[in-house]
Amino acid sequence: MTRTRLEDLDLNLIVTLHWLLTEQSVTRAAQRLDVSQPTVSHALGRLRELLGDPLLIKSGRTMLPTKKAESLQPRVAEIVDRMRDLLLEEESFDPAHQKGKFRIAVIDSIGAMVVRSWQSVIQPDAPGLELDILQPAVAQAQDLIAGKIDAIILPEPKMLSLPPGVNIDDFVQRRLFEERYVTAVRRDHPLANGMDIERYCEADHILINPEGMDVGPIDQRLHDAGRKRRIAFRTETFLLALEALENSDCVLTAPASLFRYHQDKFSVMPCPVHTEGFACYIGWHPNWTHDPQHRWVRERLMNELSRLAEENLRL
Secondary structure (H helix, E strand, O other): OOOOOHHHOOOHHHHHHHHHHHHOOHHHHHHHHOOOHHHHHHHHHHHHHHHOOOOEEEEOOEEEEOHHHHHHHHHHHHHHHHHHHHHHOOOOOOHHHOOEEEEEEEOHHHHHHHHHHHHHHHOOOOOOEEEEEEOOOHHHHHHHHHOOOOEEEEEOHHHOOOOOOOOHHHOEEEEEEEEOEEEEEEOOOOOOOOOOHHHHHHOEEEEEOOOOOOOOHHHHHHHHOOOOOEEEEEEOOHHHHHHHHHOOOOEEEEEHHHHOOOOOOEEEEEOOOOOOOEEEEEEEOHHHOOOHHHHHHHHHHHHHHHHHHHHHHHO
16 A cells, blocks of 8 residues: 555545445446546546555446445545535525425325425425425436435335335435324215224225235235235325225225325225334435535424324324
């Protein structure tokens, strides 16, 4: 390893090293740094000489970090974060004069709560900010990895198959709220005043399953109890399920947040099949953690979403 005085070191190499270790790609690191790919390749060569290690090794079409690179990554990220803090320390933040978009990837059962929260706690104080809501789909995978999407809101990661290349552990994660399952029918349904397990199993059901499976967790619970139900309608989206529910005799069991803004159309009751709820999380790329605008928006949204979820539990 070449011994170099700190005073002789080009500090831009620290930022370049950060993005190389984060993206594990010379091309993507160059995009993040807004420089040419040969410039980053040259910097990688200098870093390899300085640190006495290959850092990234080509494996097929990807680059894999060495053991030393893996050990360096969290320390380098901390250094870059502290440099950002130093530069942003005196920066004033005035939401009234902020412009731009805040992009959130969220499943549609929670999307309505995000919109209402935005209208309540963001829009009045930051009218120049725009909200973009996207489905957490394969097409957005690279944007999530690169930090081009500001936040992702999902149930517990183990409940979903995330897009290829998206590892939720690469994001800063915060628990938002607890979700519970409820059962609903249209207001004038014969079972609108409640149902026991027998009538529940006799009814036709709507299944929401983003994974495209034929059955869901409720069906596994029923199977374990020696029972089953008939699935009359399947959909991958929550909004289509609401349309089917409103215009049929079907029963829908789904997260309580889905019905929060539709209580005039549906009769909502406890699910006759005991089903564990789940936690919802918000995640964001570590590079956004200390950004003043991002921090202001996410903290307000997190507080408001948690408040609405508490209300859901009392509905």
